[in-house]
Amino acid sequence: MSPRTAEQNEQIRAITRQRLIGAALALFAEHGYQGTSVRMIAEAAGVAQGLLYSHFEGKQALLHAIFEESVGDVRESFAIADAAPPGERLERLIRGSFAVLERNLPFWRLSYGVRMQPAVLAGLGPALHEWTASIRRTLQGYLRDAGVPNPEIEAAVLFALIDGISQHYVLDPQRYPLNAVTELIVSRFCGTRRVSASRRGRR
Numbered sequence: 001m002s003p004r005t006a007e008q009n010e011q012i013r014a015i016t017r018q019r020l021i022g023a024a025l026a027l028f029a030e031h032g033y034q035g036t037s038v039r040m041i042a043e044a045a046g047v048a049q050g051l052l053y054s055h056f057e058g059k060q061a062l063l064h065a066i067f068e069e070s071v072g073d074v075r076e077s078f079a080i081a082d083a084a085p086p087g088e089r090l091e092r093l094i095r096g097s098f099a100v101l102e103r104n105l106p107f108w109r110l111s112y113g114v115r116m117q118p119a120v121l122a123g124l125g126p127a128l129h130e131w132t133a134s135i136r137r138t139l140q141g142y143l144r145d146a147g148v149p150n151p152e153i154e155a156a157v158l159f160a161l162i163d164g165i166s167q168h169y170v171l172d173p174q175r176y177p178l179n180a181v182t183e184l185i186v187s188r189f190c191g192t193r194r195v196s197a198s199r200r201g202r203r
Contacts, residue, residue, distance in 0.1 A: 019045040024062040029113040033120045073100045086145045091190045109170040
């Protein structure tokens, strides 16, 4: 058997890393962050504990890797919005957020079960605060560009709506009316602006 190429080694390393992240997330959700040991994570991922340490410094590094995956999904939602003209970004963001949620449903179901644990909040520290503040600032910009009054307050409301709806959806995806709820949010936040823009165009 010929030796593996550098590319093959990187692929194997990436797969192992994702197995470790997936195992950690599942165990954090089932046993709590504090109740999960590095040994448990390694065993669940089917790797030696020493190999785990070649990928992550420890349990907190795994927690931050899980956090970065959630940040990556949020960034993807904003990328979908940023690719649209300014007047369409708000709607694209709302639809894109739920599309990403549906695609990564297993991850988000577990992630929501983990993120409010006190030990997790303490472990993420300032990174979590900075991330949520960044999301609010971006939402404020979209709302401001759309001509929505009080964009700071409206951004807080929209953020809470998207987050809350996402949590309800992952609890019961088969019965939660996500499409209908999405259309209602789009109508509430984008409908008035569309009508106003249409009237201005007819003048």
